[in-house]
Amino acid sequence: MADAAALGACPVPIGEAERVLIGHGSGGKLTSELLERMIFPALSNPALDARDDHALLSIGGARIAFTTDSYVISPIVFPGGDIGELAVNGTVNDLAVGGAWPIALSLSFILEEGLPLADLARVIESVRRASMRVGVPIVTGDTKVVERGSADRIFINTSGVGVVPAGLELGSAQIRPGDAILVSGTIADHGIAVMAHRTGLELGDLASDTAPLHALVAALLRACPDVHAMRDPTRGGLAATLVEIAARHRLGIEIEEAAIPIRDPVRGACELLGLDPLLVANEGKLVAFVPAASTDRALASMRAQPLGRHAACIGSVVARHPTIVELATPIGGRRILDLPYAEPLPRIC
Numbered sequence: 001m002a003d004a005a006a007l008g009a010c011p012v013p014i015g016e017a018e019r020v021l022i023g024h025g026s027g028g029k030l031t032s033e034l035l036e037r038m039i040f041p042a043l044s045n046p047a048l049d050a051r052d053d054h055a056l057l058s059i060g061g062a063r064i065a066f067t068t069d070s071y072v073i074s075p076i077v078f079p080g081g082d083i084g085e086l087a088v089n090g091t092v093n094d095l096a097v098g099g100a101w102p103i104a105l106s107l108s109f110i111l112e113e114g115l116p117l118a119d120l121a122r123v124i125e126s127v128r129r130a131s132m133r134v135g136v137p138i139v140t141g142d143t144k145v146v147e148r149g150s151a152d153r154i155f156i157n158t159s160g161v162g163v164v165p166a167g168l169e170l171g172s173a174q175i176r177p178g179d180a181i182l183v184s185g186t187i188a189d190h191g192i193a194v195m196a197h198r199t200g201l202e203l204g205d206l207a208s209d210t211a212p213l214h215a216l217v218a219a220l221l222r223a224c225p226d227v228h229a230m231r232d233p234t235r236g237g238l239a240a241t242l243v244e245i246a247a248r249h250r251l252g253i254e255i256e257e258a259a260i261p262i263r264d265p266v267r268g269a270c271e272l273l274g275l276d277p278l279l280v281a282n283e284g285k286l287v288a289f290v291p292a293a294s295t296d297r298a299l300a301s302m303r304a305q306p307l308g309r310h311a312a313c314i315g316s317v318v319a320r321h322p323t324i325v326e327l328a329t330p331i332g333g334r335r336i337l338d339l340p341y342a343e344p345l346p347r348i349c
Contacts, residue, residue, distance in 0.1 A: 072152070085126045253326070
């Protein structure tokens with residue numbers, strides 16, 4: 001009998017699966033179950049158990065943030081960027097949302113036999129430009145080549161280290177009921193730009209939002225040093241970030257759907273493709289949790305930056321209904337925000 005996953009059947013929970021499914025890497029429920037049942041228990045330690053976008057390490061009196069990520073996006077060139085730029089920006093952002101200033105990156109390639117050297121040269125040049133724009137050098141790396149058909153052109157792994165200022169305490173464990181929830185700009189731009197490109201849709205100005213967030217974060221922290229936490233909502237989108245935080249820290253979250261900034265072409269593409277923009281990946285946006293009294297100051301600081309001009313307050317953290325993310329709709333209804341087992345956009349970052 002043919003394998004059910006190969007026939008496009010709905011993915012099943014990890015407890016019922018005997019093999020890795022594409023959905024295990026989607027940022028949805030299958031990813032969460034894979035992490036919770038297999039990876040986190042086997043490798044548990046204090047730094048990993050914080051489960052933020054980076055690990056915080058104390059070395060010789062200094063606080064160092066360390067992160068790593070892999071990029072398997074298809075296609076490797078997409079509207080608004082390519083896999084090289086994406087890898088640099090994504091790793092910088094995982095450091096930045098922890099308040100760390102990036103100081104060095106690693107870069108490792110897995111190349112498929114037959115990849116045109118011109119394509120590789122483009123990606124390397126894109127990495128160079130992105131790292132220079134941030135001011136963070138590529139200091140080490142690795143290159144491997146696999147047989148034709150054993151990969152899809154090029155995969156990239158990047159790791160990054162950064163320095164966290166003394167006295168700065170950021171992390172999802174700091175989030176408290178009463179906190180306002182801010183987003184730095186329009187959501188779903190990256191995932192929809194890539195998906196529309198794959199499917200040949202032409203719906204206005206669709207482009208990835210890939211960008212480094214370190215300068216935006218620095219401005220926010222100067223204006224609002226009492227920020228409790230920040231995250232960059234990549235795989236699984238804004239929904240994955242909010243649902244994971246609510247569940248892990250037993251917090252309630254209430255969101256106003258009408259307050260979430262979404263560009264009209266993105267909204268239109270989501271409607272055509274049957275996608276929820278809250279579940280779509282972003283690569284140049286952050287979510288911030290700030291004390292309610294600091295909301296206006298935090299928004300003003302973000303809106304003064306090019307990457308934060310569309311920043312908005314979209315909701316708040318509440319003590320009631322712990323672990324539940326509740327979305328208020330524009331027509332006065334309410335629904336529970338949850339994740340699918342597998343995001344419908346594989347290979348998006």
